[in-house]
Amino acid sequence: MSGGASGGGEWPLWEVFVRARRGMAHVHVGSLHAPDADLALRNARDVYTRRQEGVSLWVVPSAEVVASTPDVRGSFFEPAADKDYRHPTHYTVPDGVQHL
Amino acid sequence: MDRSTTVEPRDPMPEGYRRTLVRQIAQHAHSEIIGMQPEGEWISRAPSLRRKAILMAKVQDEAGHGLYLYAAAETLGTPRADLLEALHAGRQKYSSIFNYPTLTWADVGAIGWLVDGAAIVNQVPLCRCSYGPYARAMVRICKEESFHQRQGFEILHTLARGTAEQRAMAQDAVDRFWWPSLMMFGPPDADSPNTEQSMAWGIKRFTNDELRQRFVDIAVPQAEALGLTLPDPELRWDEDRGHWHFGTPDFAELAEVVAGRGPCNADRLAHRVRAHEDGAWVREAAAAHAAKRAAREPAA
Numbered sequence: 001m002s003g004g005a006s007g008g009g010e011w012p013l014w015e016v017f018v019r020a021r022r023g024m025a026h027v028h029v030g031s032l033h034a035p036d037a038d039l040a041l042r043n044a045r046d047v048y049t050r051r052q053e054g055v056s057l058w059v060v061p062s063a064e065v066v067a068s069t070p071d072v073r074g075s076f077f078e079p080a081a082d083k084d085y086r087h088p089t090h091y092t093v094p095d096g097v098q099h100l
Numbered sequence: 101m102d103r104s105t106t107v108e109p110r111d112p113m114p115e116g117y118r119r120t121l122v123r124q125i126a127q128h129a130h131s132e133i134i135g136m137q138p139e140g141e142w143i144s145r146a147p148s149l150r151r152k153a154i155l156m157a158k159v160q161d162e163a164g165h166g167l168y169l170y171a172a173a174e175t176l177g178t179p180r181a182d183l184l185e186a187l188h189a190g191r192q193k194y195s196s197i198f199n200y201p202t203l204t205w206a207d208v209g210a211i212g213w214l215v216d217g218a219a220i221v222n223q224v225p226l227c228r229c230s231y232g233p234y235a236r237a238m239v240r241i242c243k244e245e246s247f248h249q250r251q252g253f254e255i256l257h258t259l260a261r262g263t264a265e266q267r268a269m270a271q272d273a274v275d276r277f278w279w280p281s282l283m284m285f286g287p288p289d290a291d292s293p294n295t296e297q298s299m300a301w302g303i304k305r306f307t308n309d310e311l312r313q314r315f316v317d318i319a320v321p322q323a324e325a326l327g328l329t330l331p332d333p334e335l336r337w338d339e340d341r342g343h344w345h346f347g348t349p350d351f352a353e354l355a356e357v358v359a360g361r362g363p364c365n366a367d368r369l370a371h372r373v374r375a376h377e378d379g380a381w382v383r384e385a386a387a388a389h390a391a392k393r394a395a396r397e398p399a400a
Contacts, residue, residue, distance in 0.1 A: 010181055011387065013174070030237070031171045033180065035383075036390035047164050050157075051244075070110045 013062040014040040018054035106232045109175040122176050126183045129169035130194035136162045138202040161244050168237040175233045188373050199362030206273035212252015214281040221315045230302030260327050275331045283354040285312040316346050
């Protein structure tokens, strides 16, 4: 084997998501390398839930994540920029009106 | 650089910023996994089952911390294999503190209290570092480190209240680890050329000397609580500054250890390379197993 490489090349990267408690969504906590899904799940347990941080784990191949591009962040999210009226704070409510 | 914005992996960033981060995060990751060695040596000799379980958990944490940090470095486009190769070839450094030997059980206590204590002082500000993946890794690490420091303090506290021999062992460990712990903050500000740039980039939030002072101010009362002394004749409360005055660490010694001429440099690196090579068959077997299963379930 050469240098730090693992035999057979570098293992693929997996993104790890943990559900902290029932009733909460899975949240991205980090990533790790593993040769297959089973080991990715076991390694994720050992690396990210050593202190009972979770009741459920997802591992997803990083290569499968489709992401928006930071370069076009401005234009991509632009349609929402001028629509303040989607927020309740946009509206004026007369003094004394409650439960609105 | 805008202080309020966090930089994320695919954002455009200056090449120098990226290079500095890779160097710092890699050095930090290497320190975590090399740091497993001085304490790992005592797992089989821990004085009780409780201490053994605690020490194994701590050493396992260090491996995990290394992994979080290698993952953070990889988001900058440098594969982990390259970083390990640079460590093994001696092109990248790890913290000089791990080149000191652990001669007695009390050293395990001194490492937890002083070395992890110094690391926490260094690392807490990094939770607000400008690079998102590094800052997030540091939040996890800092949460886990606090048990490391407490277990070390407890070991020393127990020894300090034990027999005269145990007390002497605790004092000896503190005497040997105090100055190297102060050196963990790096050279004095006047000799730290990278500090200014790192602070401008929001990678560093405080200077080496500021953090060193903070650590001394925290450690002195803790030493009093242990009933142990710190080996610095200059140590005294400075009423005017509102800080403890302390002597100057031997920075020539620090430079020697960083240059590879510390007590254990060669052993630490050789052990690391051996462990990596001895583990090659496990990595190969796991890869072969994954390939075989993938071939067997083409439709899955």
